[in-house]
Amino acid sequence: MSTYALGDIQGCYDQLIQLLEKINFSENDSLWIAGDLVNRGPKSLETLRFLKSLDTRVTAVLGNHDLHLLAVHYGKTHQRRSDTLQEILDAPDRDELMNWLRMQPLLVVDETLGYAMAHAGIPPEWSLKYARKRAAEVEEVLRGDDAELFFENMYGNQPDRWHKELEGWDRLRVITNYLTRMRFCDKQGTLELKTKGNLxxxxxxxxxxxxxxRKATDMPILFGHWAALEGYAVHDNVFALDTGCVWGNQLTAMRLEDRTRYSCDCAVLRRSES
Structure with missing residues (x-):
């Protein structure tokens, strides 16, 4: 019985199945997905249906593209030119899939496996315990009656730094940006959200x-989101899993028990990143 952590799938269903065949994924194994299950790849609907069908065998955190899909679903934003979400929006099981998606967490911490996972990472000024509390604030709203209001107020780069005195949508927005959009920040945790290249x-x-x-050094952190890193972070116990499948590079899985990595090549049309 093994647990495999995968980087951003982004609707690359065929490559996902190819990778699972390569690692001999069985009914006794489990998957961790580091967010961005959907969008830009050609088969987001098939990807969602498959992951949902795994039930308790899949652990997925929400990425920025997943949240964007939910915002489109609720009518709080429009599709972008590069989106590939229409098949989901036209699906007869759309509501069922969207309800499943919004129940997924922003942060996973597993004491038994000894790993934490968030789509973009954990801001340096937060301990793991503190990050779990902040993620729980957003998760409670996403899973409740105010979900539509959340998506109406989700977008934006401000505030760009955490303060415990923040309230309302500003508070939830910066938590969400840390956990799903962060790449570069300063020592105080101020976010720089425009730069998306490599180091x-x-x-x-x-x-x-x-x-x-960083304060969150209790256990290794798994993250996706940053394809330009090509799966390499320069610090121990921080594991970058997004190797740019949707850009025509690779889809990567890491077996958590021994940190062995497996990849498959992805011949997918490249698009400009955003």
Whole structure:
């Protein structure tokens, strides 16, 4: 019985099945997905249906593309030109899939396996315990009656830094941005959300979140979101899993028990990243 953590699938269903065949994924195994289950790839609907069918064998955190799909579903934003979500929106099981998706967490911490996972990472000024509490604030709203209001107020880059005195939608927005959109930040946790390249593109005064002095060092952290890293983070116990399948690179899985990595090549049309 093994647990495999995968980077961003983004609707690349055929590549997902190919990778699972490569690792001989069985009914006794489990999957962890580091967010961005959907969008830009050609088969987001098939991906959602398959992952949902795994029931308790899948553990997925929400990524920014997953939240965007939910916002479109609730009519709080429009599809972008690069979106590939229409098949989901036209599906007869749309509501069932969207209800399943919004019940997924922003952060997973498994004491038995000894790993934590968030789509973008954990901000350096938060301990793991603190991050769990903040994630729970957003998860409660997503799963409740105010979900539509959340998506109406989700978008935006401000506030760009956490303060415990923040309230309302500003508070929930910055928590969401940390856990689903963060790449570069400064020592105080101020987010720089415009730069999306590799470490050579580091803006002045900022570093990758995992290169700042961090409080959440209790256990290894798994994250996706940052395809330009090509699956490599420069610090121990921080594991980048997004290897850019949707950009025509690879889909990668890491077996958590021994950290062995497996990949398959992805011949998918590249699109500009956003």
């Amino acid at each position: 050579d593109t580091q803006p002045a005064g900022f570093k990758p979140w995992f290169s700042q002095p």
